[in-house]
Amino acid sequence: MAILVFADNHGGKITKSSLEAVGYAAAMGGDVTAVTFGSIEGDGGMGNYGASKVIVAGNATSDPQQLTRLVVDVANAIGASDIVFSHDTTGKSVAPRVAARMDAGLVAGATAIPSGKEIKKNVFSGKAFAYVEACTDKRVISVLPNSFGLKASGGSATVEQYSGDCGSAGVIVKDFKPTSTDGSVPLPEAEMVVSAGRGMKGPENWGIIEDLAGVLGATTACSRPVADIGWRPHHEHVGQTGIAIRPNLYIAVGISGAIQHLAGVNGSKVIVVINTDPEAPFFKAADYGIVGDAFEVVPKLTEALKAFKSAH
Amino acid sequence: MKILVCISKAPDTTSRIAFTDNNTAFDQNGVQFIVNPYDEWYALVRALELKEAQGGSVTTITVGGADNDPIIRKALAIGADDAVRVDAEALDSLAVAKYIANYASANGYDLVMCGKETIDYNGAVVGGMVAELMDVPYVSLAIKLDVNGSVATLEREAQGGTEIVEASLPLVISASKGMAEQRIPNMRGIMAARTKPLQVVASEGINASTKVVRYELPPAKAAVKLVSADNVAELVDLLHNEAKVI
Ligand SMILES: Cc1cc2nc3c(=O)[nH]c(=O)nc-3n(C[C@H](O)[C@H](O)[C@H](O)COP(=O)(O)OP(=O)(O)OC[C@H]3O[C@@H](n4cnc5c(N)ncnc54)[C@H](O)[C@@H]3O)c2cc1C
Ligand SMILES: Nc1ncnc2c1ncn2[C@@H]1O[C@H](COP(=O)(O)O)[C@@H](O)[C@H]1O
Numbered sequence: 001m002a003i004l005v006f007a008d009n010h011g012g013k014i015t016k017s018s019l020e021a022v023g024y025a026a027a028m029g030g031d032v033t034a035v036t037f038g039s040i041e042g043d044g045g046m047g048n049y050g051a052s053k054v055i056v057a058g059n060a061t062s063d064p065q066q067l068t069r070l071v072v073d074v075a076n077a078i079g080a081s082d083i084v085f086s087h088d089t090t091g092k093s094v095a096p097r098v099a100a101r102m103d104a105g106l107v108a109g110a111t112a113i114p115s116g117k118e119i120k121k122n123v124f125s126g127k128a129f130a131y132v133e134a135c136t137d138k139r140v141i142s143v144l145p146n147s148f149g150l151k152a153s154g155g156s157a158t159v160e161q162y163s164g165d166c167g168s169a170g171v172i173v174k175d176f177k178p179t180s181t182d183g184s185v186p187l188p189e190a191e192m193v194v195s196a197g198r199g200m201k202g203p204e205n206w207g208i209i210e211d212l213a214g215v216l217g218a219t220t221a222c223s224r225p226v227a228d229i230g231w232r233p234h235h236e237h238v239g240q241t242g243i244a245i246r247p248n249l250y251i252a253v254g255i256s257g258a259i260q261h262l263a264g265v266n267g268s269k270v271i272v273v274i275n276t277d278p279e280a281p282f283f284k285a286a287d288y289g290i291v292g293d294a295f296e297v298v299p300k301l302t303e304a305l306k307a308f309k310s311a312h
Numbered sequence: 313m314k315i316l317v318c319i320s321k322a323p324d325t326t327s328r329i330a331f332t333d334n335n336t337a338f339d340q341n342g343v344q345f346i347v348n349p350y351d352e353w354y355a356l357v358r359a360l361e362l363k364e365a366q367g368g369s370v371t372t373i374t375v376g377g378a379d380n381d382p383i384i385r386k387a388l389a390i391g392a393d394d395a396v397r398v399d400a401e402a403l404d405s406l407a408v409a410k411y412i413a414n415y416a417s418a419n420g421y422d423l424v425m426c427g428k429e430t431i432d433y434n435g436a437v438v439g440g441m442v443a444e445l446m447d448v449p450y451v452s453l454a455i456k457l458d459v460n461g462s463v464a465t466l467e468r469e470a471q472g473g474t475e476i477v478e479a480s481l482p483l484v485i486s487a488s489k490g491m492a493e494q495r496i497p498n499m500r501g502i503m504a505a506r507t508k509p510l511q512v513v514a515s516e517g518i519n520a521s522t523k524v525v526r527y528e529l530p531p532a533k534a535a536v537k538l539v540s541a542d543n544v545a546e547l548v549d550l551l552h553n554e555a556k557v558i
Contacts, residue, residue: 008471010471010472015471017471064440064443064449064450064452065449068444087436088471089452089453089468089469089470089471090470090471092436092437092440092452092453093440093450093451093452094440095437095440096405096409096436096437096438096439096440096441096444097440097441097443097444097450098444099406099437099441099521100406100409100440100441100442100444100445101444103406103521104521105404105406105521105522106405106406106435106437106441106521106522107522108405108434108435108436108437109434109435109436118525121434122434123432123433123434123527124323124329124431124432124434125325125431125432125434127329127529127530128329128331128527128528128529128530129527129528129529129530130524130525130526130527130528131524131525131526131527131528132522132523132524132525133522133523133525134521134522135519135520135521135522135523136521170448170449170450170479170480171449171450171451171477171478171479172477172478172479173475173476173477174465174476174477174478175475175476176470176473176474176475176476177473177474177475177476178472178473179472179473179474186471186472186473188471189471192557216558234455234489234490235469235474237489240325240349240431241349241350241353241489242489248557249551249555249557249558259325259326260325260326263325263431266530269555269557270551270555270557272547272551273536283536283538284533284536285533286536287533287534287536287537287555288536288537288538288539288547288550288551288555289536289537289538289539290538290539290540290541290544290547291538291541292541293541296541297541297544300541300544301544301547301548304544304545304547304548305548305558307545308548308552308558312552
């Protein structure tokens with residue numbers, strides 16, 4: 001069984017979510033070829049996660065139409081039964097195009113490797129799961145970021161240049177504005193997130209949230225009203241209408257836990273809630289909780305974590 | 313400019329999620345359906361703003377049965393000129409995309425606008441499929457959209473930041489938060505919506521390429537472990553030794 005993975009890269013570095021997609025394909029148990037564009041160093045680290053061959057298209061850009069031509073061409077050439085993407089911002093542009101071009105069933109946002117023909121995915125914004133089957137011979141699968149842990153195998157892949165034609169680009173990137181100027185991990189990839197809501201009373205109080213995030217190496221997030229009133233930037237808004245995240249640790253401070261907020265964070269592995277109101281709905285979704293005032297508890301927690309970090 | 317906005321229905325965000333028929337169907341009992349928020353708040357409203365500034369028309373398209381008509385009327389009340397409903401069961405993203413692409417190609421639209429994703433199936437795929445079937449560019453997760461003559465300038469969510477991109481029309485986009493502000497329909501809009509054209513197009517029986525075999529609810533969460541506010545060190549200990557996340 002031949003499986004093709006599309007791997008995205010940023011300035012030559014294969015993204016973490018793409019490495020997860022490579023690992024996912026390897027776990028499916030086939031011979032894994034990965035395809036990427038531009039130029040990367042060596043096999044981009046993909047052999048280490050199970051790719052046996054890496055194909056690099058030096059003549060393609062991040063344009064979805066060029067990448068679609070590339071992926072479809074390579075998939076046909078190697079006779080791939082499955083084409084795997086990450087369900088990240090690039091995968092969301094390219095995977096549907098590839099599925100439509102190949103007339104193949106697409107399972108978007110898979111959270112587990114196929115069991116028989118069934119693939120598990122989140123539905124209803126994380127409030128339920130569906131088991132989905134493709135009715136076509138070929139399948140396109142996009143893997144939800146952070147749902148499939150990375151397991152290094154120590155292998156390496158052979159590298160080949162793509163010699164076909166990817167055609168012209170339909171979407172031209174003019175500029176890129178990075179969101180995190182402080183060097184923190186972007187929210188969709190973050191393993192630790194410290195998030196705060198209206199309970200913080202005002203934007204001037206976010207210092208204690210940033211300190212807590214700082215000691216953990218976490219990325220900061222916020223509830224929707226906080227972004228809407230301009231206390232925090234829009235890109236920090238998590239939830240049903242914001243970004244959906246699934247970090248290993250989510251600490252929610254002064255957030256009530258409305259169902260629309262939970263919809264974007266309930267995939268987190270461990271949830272800690274700090275809230276003055278013992279009846280706050282968030283406690284029902286939490287693993288650990290402290291009923292207390294954020295202005296007292298958060299600085300104490302930061303200190304305790306600092307002590308822990310220096311001891312470990 | 314001729315704009316087509318893809319509108320789908322979704323359970324209200326506070327709906328209780330439950331399944332029937334041996335966990336093979338969503339239990340619609342007591343569920344209130346709304347216009348999928350991304351379609352309504354962002355795609356539709358930005359389409360209306362573009363029309364108000366530059367002229368043209370805004371048509372909505374929905375693939376589904378007559379049970380979609382209330383949400384289609386809501387879109388008309390917000391300001392769409394007319395609506396099309398392809399009378400077919402929306403069984404699968406690719407089938408939905410084929411119906412939309414067929415209609416859009418036959419009727420010559422400059423811009424096809426989708427929402428970022430449906431909040432029930434969470435696919436985020438229909439727009440990209442429509443674009444490929446129409447063989448035109450697609451910009452997903454757009455948070456800003458301006459059109460100048462035949463060129464669109466957009467901002468889109470990308471990994472680690474925002475991309476500013478350009479593409480020429482015809483174009484398909486998916487709209488994310490930030491593109492526009494929600495509009496509440498007024499009485500005049502609601503009255504006008506009753507008589508605006510809602511054209512029902514017969515379906516051509518396109519096969520589904522995927523099917524949901526069954527649904528499952530997540531296991532009930534164990535009760536929260538509460539730690540005293542005076543003993544945050546215990547929380548650190550639990551996170552390290554029990555949860556093993558730090
Ligand atoms: C269609 C729709 C989509 C939505 N999408 C989203 C979404 O994507 N994301 C989202 O977040 N929301 C979303 N919402 C809004 C959501 O319903 C809630 O209104 C919102 O999440 C509440 O934000 P909050 O918890 O910050 O504020 P509040 O509900 O005001 O809660 C503040 C909390 O802070 C606590 N508190 C107060 N003082 C302190 C203190 N000193 N220390 C500790 N705790 C304190 C209070 O007890 C309270 O629980 C959506 C709503 C709708 C209708
Ligand atoms: N049945 C449908 N009819 C019309 N548009 C739809 C339908 N389903 C999805 N869409 C559009 O496609 C977008 C993405 O849907 P999805 O790929 O299912 O997450 C939605 O936000 C809608 O704009």
